[in-house]
Amino acid sequence: MEFSANPVVEVNDATIYQENQAVLNSISFRIEKGEFVFLVGRTGSGKSSLLKTLYADLDLREGTANVTGFNINKIKSKDVPYLRRKIGIIFQDFQLFPDRTVTENLVFVMKATGWKDKSKIKTRLAEVLMRVGLGAAADKQPHQLSGGEQQRVVIARALINEPAILIADEPTGNLDPEVSDGIFNLFLEINRNGTAVLMATHNHNFINDYPHRTLKCEDGKLLDSEKEEFELSGHY
Numbered sequence: 001m002e003f004s005a006n007p008v009v010e011v012n013d014a015t016i017y018q019e020n021q022a023v024l025n026s027i028s029f030r031i032e033k034g035e036f037v038f039l040v041g042r043t044g045s046g047k048s049s050l051l052k053t054l055y056a057d058l059d060l061r062e063g064t065a066n067v068t069g070f071n072i073n074k075i076k077s078k079d080v081p082y083l084r085r086k087i088g089i090i091f092q093d094f095q096l097f098p099d100r101t102v103t104e105n106l107v108f109v110m111k112a113t114g115w116k117d118k119s120k121i122k123t124r125l126a127e128v129l130m131r132v133g134l135g136a137a138a139d140k141q142p143h144q145l146s147g148g149e150q151q152r153v154v155i156a157r158a159l160i161n162e163p164a165i166l167i168a169d170e171p172t173g174n175l176d177p178e179v180s181d182g183i184f185n186l187f188l189e190i191n192r193n194g195t196a197v198l199m200a201t202h203n204h205n206f207i208n209d210y211p212h213r214t215l216k217c218e219d220g221k222l223l224d225s226e227k228e229e230f231e232l233s234g235h236y
């Protein structure tokens with residue numbers, strides 16, 4: 001991977017806290033534009049805490065982090081929505097409005113992020129739904145869709161504002177293995193089109209089948225497969 005002047009994520013000497021407990025100590029890493037990076041580590045090792053720090057849901061008290069040009073350690077709450085437009089966030093629970101159609105779910109986010117022009121909204125909506133293979137689902141409600149399809153809607157929602165990076169926290173954690181593979185392949189495809197991906201996962205098959213740079217939270221440290229060798233598996 002080329003070393004660029006403008007990485008999508010740059011973290012220096014950051015200590016990640018949950019309340020008064022340091023979860024990860026003095027960690028540093030960068031993610032370049034268009035990179036695909038796995039994040040692993042056993043339950044409670046700090047993966048979600050790290051991701052939350054990157055999207056400014058958890059205060060960064062020590063060290064610095066720059067995400068898509070925003071200084072996370074100095075970011076003001078009024079600027080957090082602008083940061084979140086540059087990153088797409090995807091969780092394992094789908095977090096769609098259950099009583100609204102797919103279109104309404106997506107338009108809600110578009111309006112909240114400044115989209116006004118009706119024809120542009122319509123075009124973008126069709127684009128992102130096509131991109132995730134759900135061209136025919138626009139008028140369905142979440143309960144009429146399978147878990148995999150709901151996660152595709154969430155990914156479509158995350159893509160609306162052309163984020164520089166997708167941050168995914170166990171995006172296939174609630175899905176059957178076969179469906180998980182489809183969702184994972186969708187992430188690969190989105191990545192091939194230039195969007196960086198940082199994906200926390202417990203699914204070793206993904207990493208074995210698609211070996212790529214892997215960060216591992218272990219004993220308060222962040223190991224980086226680009227810098228050192230480590231056991232992928234272990235007690236988790």
Ligand SMILES: Nc1ncnc2c1ncn2[C@@H]1O[C@H](COP(=O)(O)OP(=O)(O)OP(=O)(O)O)[C@@H](O)[C@H]1O
Binds near residue numbers: 023041
């Ligand atoms: N809201 C919170 N308040 C206090 N402590 C928390 C909070 N969230 C997480 N922790 C603690 O911080 C540590 C790291 O948790 P974190 O959720 O980041 O781990 P994880 O690697 O994402 O785990 P999992 O694989 O289960 O999602 C754990 O000890 C956890 O108990």
